[in-house]
Amino acid sequence: MELWILIATIVVIAAIGLYRFxxxxxxxxxxxxxxFRQGYRKAQLIDVREPKEFDGGHILGARNIPLSQLRTRLQELRKxxxxxxxxxxxxxxxxxxMMLHKKGYTDLYMLEGGFKKWSGKIKSKK
Incomplete structure (x- = not known):
């Protein structure tokens, strides 16, 4: 009986993960x-990492709106x-x-591999 509960739980978690993906x-x-380079200068470039990560280095021209603050700072973004x-x-x-999409934003792009894969110009606070 316990094994079936464990298997069902794993299946549900996997299904949720696939749905989100x-x-x-x-x-x-x-x-x-x-x-990403070709389009980000004409867009709103948002770094969703925490301020310490942002200060350690970010893409030139990016604004820092951490994911933890995004919901309360939506008015800073244009639809x-x-x-x-x-x-x-x-x-x-x-x-x-996903959060922005729920709030009506439709023109959304993400950098493949994130900042750790970025090889372009960066700015950091020393």
């Missing part, structure tokens, strides 16, 4: 670094302009995109 792919475009998101590896960007 495919939903995220549907609501935003994941861009290679080259594609009529593309939103380019990135975090350290991609997990927080995906969560941010």
């Amino acid at each position: 495919f939903k995220a792919r549907k609501i935003m475009n994941t861009l290679s670094e080259e594609e 009529d302009k593309p939103v380019y998101l990135y975090c350290q590896s991609g997990a927080r960007s995906t969560r941010a995109a």
Whole structure:
């Protein structure tokens, strides 16, 4: 009996994970670094990492709106302009995109591999 409960729990968790993965792919475009570079200057470039991570280095021109503050700072983002998101590896960007999509944002893009894969210009506070 306990084994069936464990198996059912694992199946439910896997199903939720797959649902989120495919939903995220549907609501935003994941861009290679080259594609990201071509469009982010005409968009709202948002770093969703925490302030200490941002201060340690970020893409030139990015604004820091941490995922933990995004819900309360939505008024800082325009719905009529593309939103380019990135975090350290991609997990927080995906969560941010899902949150923004629920609030009516439709033109969403994410940097594939996140900041750790970025090879372009960066700015940091020393």
